[in-house]
Amino acid sequence: MLPxxxxxxxxxxxxxxxxxxxxxxxxxxxxxxxxxxxxxLLAQQGVTQVVLCAGHLGEQIxxxxxxxxxxxxxxxxxxxxxxxxxxGGALKxxxxxxxxxxxxxxxxxxxxxxxxxxxxxxxxSAAPGLMTVFCNEDRWEKxxxxxxxxxxxxxxxxxxxxxxxxxxxxxSILSTLALQRSPDNAAFDLADLYxxxxxxxxxxxxxxxxxxxxxxxxxxxxxxxxxxMSRGRI
Numbered sequence: 001m002l003p004x005x006x007x008x009x010x011x012x013x014x015x016x017x018x019x020x021x022x023x024x025x026x027x028x029x030x031x032x033x034x035x036x037x038x039x040x041l042l043a044q045q046g047v048t049q050v051v052l053c054a055g056h057l058g059e060q061i062x063x064x065x066x067x068x069x070x071x072x073x074x075x076x077x078x079x080x081x082x083x084x085x086x087x088g089g090a091l092k093x094x095x096x097x098x099x100x101x102x103x104x105x106x107x108x109x110x111x112x113x114x115x116x117x118x119x120x121x122x123x124x125s126a127a128p129g130l131m132t133v134f135c136n137e138d139r140w141e142k143x144x145x146x147x148x149x150x151x152x153x154x155x156x157x158x159x160x161x162x163x164x165x166x167x168x169x170x171x172s173i174l175s176t177l178a179l180q181r182s183p184d185n186a187a188f189d190l191a192d193l194y195x196x197x198x199x200x201x202x203x204x205x206x207x208x209x210x211x212x213x214x215x216x217x218x219x220x221x222x223x224x225x226x227x228x229m230s231r232g233r234i
Contacts, residue, residue, distance in 0.1 A: 009055025
């Protein structure tokens, strides 16, 4: 299984005072810090290598998780440094730890899709990147992907179009080649990279059926907590 980069360096401003002194990854959800739920799920998927891209209050996450051995995996850390690098810049900084290709997972997402199926689809695509997409139809958030025949034809997180029925599910695979045009040690948004890849016809896609859960908003936390509590175990 490919290594997983978890993007957990943002300020989480949508959560207000909840994340002023605690990073979003450590917010308690269904009785455990959310990152514990994420790592337990990754372990169940067969993931053994995780690189956590940390920024705001990231040292707290490192103190809480250590080397990841408690989850049966190895966790390493890539810190933004003095200035936040955004999702794209943080990922570019972490490349030396990740190898030729790797999963990218948002730090506020809990995703029940099959990671091995995603990896197989990526390997068959021969594309530098693959995005998992979900037929959302504006149900939970605004749909932002035009998807057809195993490709992302259009992706626009900032200005989604009415004809877009799918949404970025929160799990992708990228090769180091996909980031070769991106600047070093500079802040940029991963959404811009995805849009550029789609425009060049270089972003494969796999549609998944399991809905996504996230803790990026109060409503998202509540829905995720209900789901996790219904499972009854980490």
